[in-house]
Amino acid sequence: MATIGHNNINAKLVLLGDMGAGKSSIVLRFVKGQFLEFQESTIGAAFFSQTLAVNDATVKFEIWDTAGQERYHSLAPMYYRGAAAAIIVYDITNEDSFARAKKWVLELQKQGNPNMVVALAGNKADLEDKRKVTAEEARAYAEENNLFFMETSAKTASNVNDMFCEIAKRLPRAQPAPNPAGMVLVDRPSEGSRAAASCCS
Amino acid sequence: MYGTQSKIDHALEYQAQIAILRPSIHSRRANLTVKFQDLYGFTVEGNVDDVNVLNEVREKVRERNRLWWALEASKGANWYLHCSMGEGSTSSSLKSSLKLSVLTNAITLKKLIRQGIPPVLRPKVWFSLSGAAKKKSTVPESYYDDLTKATEGKVTAATRQIDQDLTRTFPGHPWLDTPEGHAALRRILVGYSFRDSDVGYCQGLNYVAALLLLVMKTEEDVFWMLAVLLENVLVNDCYTNNLSGCHVEQRVFKDLLAKKCPRIASHLDSMGFDVSLVATEWFLCLFSKSLPSETTLRVWDVLFYEGAKVIFNVALAIFKMKEDELLLTRHVGEVINILQITTHHLFDPDDLLTVAFETIGSMTSNTISKQRKKQEPEVMKELDERFRRLNSLKI
Ligand SMILES: Nc1nc2c(ncn2[C@@H]2O[C@H](COP(=O)(O)OP(=O)(O)OP(=O)(O)O)[C@@H](O)[C@H]2O)c(=O)[nH]1
Ligand SMILES: [Mg+2]
Numbered sequence: 001m002a003t004i005g006h007n008n009i010n011a012k013l014v015l016l017g018d019m020g021a022g023k024s025s026i027v028l029r030f031v032k033g034q035f036l037e038f039q040e041s042t043i044g045a046a047f048f049s050q051t052l053a054v055n056d057a058t059v060k061f062e063i064w065d066t067a068g069q070e071r072y073h074s075l076a077p078m079y080y081r082g083a084a085a086a087i088i089v090y091d092i093t094n095e096d097s098f099a100r101a102k103k104w105v106l107e108l109q110k111q112g113n114p115n116m117v118v119a120l121a122g123n124k125a126d127l128e129d130k131r132k133v134t135a136e137e138a139r140a141y142a143e144e145n146n147l148f149f150m151e152t153s154a155k156t157a158s159n160v161n162d163m164f165c166e167i168a169k170r171l172p173r174a175q176p177a178p179n180p181a182g183m184v185l186v187d188r189p190s191e192g193s194r195a196a197a198s199c200c201s
Numbered sequence: 202m203y204g205t206q207s208k209i210d211h212a213l214e215y216q217a218q219i220a221i222l223r224p225s226i227h228s229r230r231a232n233l234t235v236k237f238q239d240l241y242g243f244t245v246e247g248n249v250d251d252v253n254v255l256n257e258v259r260e261k262v263r264e265r266n267r268l269w270w271a272l273e274a275s276k277g278a279n280w281y282l283h284c285s286m287g288e289g290s291t292s293s294s295l296k297s298s299l300k301l302s303v304l305t306n307a308i309t310l311k312k313l314i315r316q317g318i319p320p321v322l323r324p325k326v327w328f329s330l331s332g333a334a335k336k337k338s339t340v341p342e343s344y345y346d347d348l349t350k351a352t353e354g355k356v357t358a359a360t361r362q363i364d365q366d367l368t369r370t371f372p373g374h375p376w377l378d379t380p381e382g383h384a385a386l387r388r389i390l391v392g393y394s395f396r397d398s399d400v401g402y403c404q405g406l407n408y409v410a411a412l413l414l415l416v417m418k419t420e421e422d423v424f425w426m427l428a429v430l431l432e433n434v435l436v437n438d439c440y441t442n443n444l445s446g447c448h449v450e451q452r453v454f455k456d457l458l459a460k461k462c463p464r465i466a467s468h469l470d471s472m473g474f475d476v477s478l479v480a481t482e483w484f485l486c487l488f489s490k491s492l493p494s495e496t497t498l499r500v501w502d503v504l505f506y507e508g509a510k511v512i513f514n515v516a517l518a519i520f521k522m523k524e525d526e527l528l529l530t531r532h533v534g535e536v537i538n539i540l541q542i543t544t545h546h547l548f549d550p551d552d553l554l555t556v557a558f559e560t561i562g563s564m565t566s567n568t569i570s571k572q573r574k575k576q577e578p579e580v581m582k583e584l585d586e587r588f589r590r591l592n593s594l595k596i
Binding site for chain 1: 365369370371372373378405408440441443444448478479481482485486533534537541584590591
């Protein structure tokens with residue numbers, strides 16, 4: 001159970017973004033520390049959980065990794081409803097995926113939880129020679145829209161944990177639970193997940 | 202099947218072999234996880250008990266084989282091919298005495314199919330009973346060849362997505378994940394995307410077509426199985442632009458769960474858990490991403506003979522089997538864990554199908570059609586409103 005003075009937070013987090021942008025790979029890197037050259041395409045959505053210790057709190061992320069194909073869009077509200085955080089992923093080597101990311105931002109601004117922490121992730125940063133979207137362009141867009149921005153690589157692990165840490169830090173403390181059972185503690189680790197990681201701060 | 206992408210590890214395989222021969226109490230206690238290949242070449246992870254169950258399943262498959270051959274000897278070769286349950290059967294032209302034998306055969310066959318079609322007979326039985334053979338017979342012999350030739354080298358939004366998914370469909374499978382496997386899967390999916398441009402390519406179909414390939418062996422037959430599945434067996438628009446058919450099925454499923462498993466439904470409801478969160482993938486991939494291969498194919502045996510309502514029976518059964526555990530959950534994550542572990546370890550198809558057809562009880566296609574009719578306008582309304590709201594966001 002929680003120690004005195006220690007904050008335990010359950011946070012629902014959703015990943016959105018174009019097909020093949022690397023949503024599942026980012027989650028796999030964060031939850032299991034692995035990367036697969038060929039990651040199965042996601043249908044509907046996949047669920048993961050991972051606990052992270054930030055300086056003043058333990059955050060248990062309940063992660064919904066959604067399917068990216070355009071027509072799956074109609075399923076997305078079910079996954080982002082009540083989410084405390086979202087990571088919108090695009091592929092830096094693919095301009096269309098950046099355009100798609102902007103649409104997601106717009107949708108969350110209008111339909112999502114107003115206190116949602118939204119991160120923009122420019123993934124596949126290891127593919128510098130194939131880059132189509134500059135970091136400057138994305139950063140400027142993120143600033144305009146109050147998002148927090150990072151370029152990541154699920155392949156090299158660059159910035160992946162940092163991004164989740166940053167989200168954990170930004171989550172409102174003593175958060176009113178987004179779902180009815182939001183503050184219930186679960187001690188059982190989920191299948192295959194690593195032990196609680198901690199943030200270097 | 203579900204994400205165990207690693208190539209077969211020989212050391213572990215060796216371990217699994219030992220386990221097959223002599224599952225020691227020691228290894229049971231240690232609850233060792235072993236990797237092994239199942240009947241269709243998928244690498245699966247399980248404990249020693251799972252290996253034993255899978256061996257029992259292999260033995261049951263052999264028994265079924267013997268049974269089907271014996272029936273073939275007594276009822277005549279291919280007797281089962283004349284038992285189509287669907288409309289358009291030729292029985293009207295037969296004499297009444299013959300009709301009766303057709304009827305008894307149909308009843309025998311329904312029972313037999315629920316007990317499982319032997320893998321060697323699946324291609325023939327599925328092709329005929331699903332209506333794929335009939336569909337194929339209405340077009341010129343060269344239809345599929347012509348289609349693949351005509352579409353070769355064409356680039357569309359669908360072909361680009363298909364190309365992205367070829368290596369992402371059961372990666373690591375010893376045949377599917379080879380250039381030959383990718384090429385066959387590509388021709389089927391591309392061909393279909395041109396046959397029905399409303400569907401084009403929908404993610405999920407890659408898994409369905411890939412598993413069909415492992416069963417049917419012949420690429421062209423897979424194409425027709427996919428066609429009959431999308432055009433006749435499943436409800437309309439499961440895979441078209443906003444998946445409206447899938448939304449309808451999800452709503453019907455929720456109503457059925459409330460009716461057939463009221464305690465589970467109200468418990469999950471009180472937790473704010475929407476069953477579609479997990480069930481959507483089951484419906485779109487027809488369980489191929491969640492259940493072990495032979496279990497999935499046993500579901501498909503019945504699906505192709507009795508129709509799309511079977512998906513409801515099976516999905517309800519997965520919840521029903523874990524009723525006690527599910528009622529104790531207090532958190533969304535726990536529910537998902539239970540369902541995932543359960544589906545991944547359902548190595549004995551009979552465990553699932555007994556609950557699906559005996560415990561859940563029968564639901565007529567008629568009742569389900571009525572429920573779909575009821576939900577359709579509401580789904581359309583909801584999707585339409587959403588579409589308009591999103592469009593109004595654009596500046
Ligand atoms: N080089 C490189 N490749 C990556 C990176 N992240 C993902 N990939 C590859 O890109 C492909 C798609 O990655 P996924 O994680 O499956 O993408 P997704 O967004 O989950 O895709 P959908 O499930 O179809 O929506 C995979 O083959 C990954 O190996 C990365 O950071 N660098
Ligand atoms: Mg994915």
